Amino acid sequence: MVLTYVIKNSLYINLTNHCTNRCNFCIRDHGTGIFAQLKLEKEPTMDDVLAELRSQNLYKYNEIVFCGYGEPTCRLYDVLTLCRYIRELTDTPIRINTNGHASLILGEDTAPMFKGLVDTVSISMNAADADTYYKLCHPKFGEDTYVGVLKFARDVSRYVPSVVLTVVEGTIPPEDIERCRSIAEELGAGFRVREYE
Numbered sequence: 001m002v003l004t005y006v007i008k009n010s011l012y013i014n015l016t017n018h019c020t021n022r023c024n025f026c027i028r029d030h031g032t033g034i035f036a037q038l039k040l041e042k043e044p045t046m047d048d049v050l051a052e053l054r055s056q057n058l059y060k061y062n063e064i065v066f067c068g069y070g071e072p073t074c075r076l077y078d079v080l081t082l083c084r085y086i087r088e089l090t091d092t093p094i095r096i097n098t099n100g101h102a103s104l105i106l107g108e109d110t111a112p113m114f115k116g117l118v119d120t121v122s123i124s125m126n127a128a129d130a131d132t133y134y135k136l137c138h139p140k141f142g143e144d145t146y147v148g149v150l151k152f153a154r155d156v157s158r159y160v161p162s163v164v165l166t167v168v169e170g171t172i173p174p175e176d177i178e179r180c181r182s183i184a185e186e187l188g189a190g191f192r193v194r195e196y197e
């Protein structure tokens, strides 16, 4: 079971395969190489993950990233506990790659929980409007999910130093990518076009 992996000197933590989206482009089920190995036989316990982190020199990495494949905030309380553990050992920046559903999952405003624990929240906005998002990502929270994702982006930007909105190259038209870029700018967030893996 692969609980951590390294890309470009960043340590990625594979905490869960659960997700509240079913994106058309998700590689959970058909990824190759390292991504195929990220399929978890079972959800790791906190003891499993802490043992894995204790075996690592956390301070040697440029960044520690909660990623998956799966949605880390499906286990938000565990993510935050692990962030506290990491923070006690090192100042290495912490990033969470998320679909932005944390507050929808827990049914409350989760943004303040990230304060002081997370340096960067990278949110997959994936589309420039709610309808396209719904058709592309099939969120379990329904057609208004996109509104919730942008709200979370706005909310969490008050508590963490950096918020980045992302889209996946080739999954929406170029003009939509530019609309996404404008939305990110309006929110005061960074913007990144991710390569389709």
Ligand code: SF4
Pocket (backbone or CB within 6 Å): 019, 020, 021, 022, 023, 025, 026, 027, 028, 068, 069, 070, 071, 099, 124, 137
């Ligand atoms: S949000 Fe990420 S993990 Fe979830 S279905 Fe979409 S691509 Fe896959």
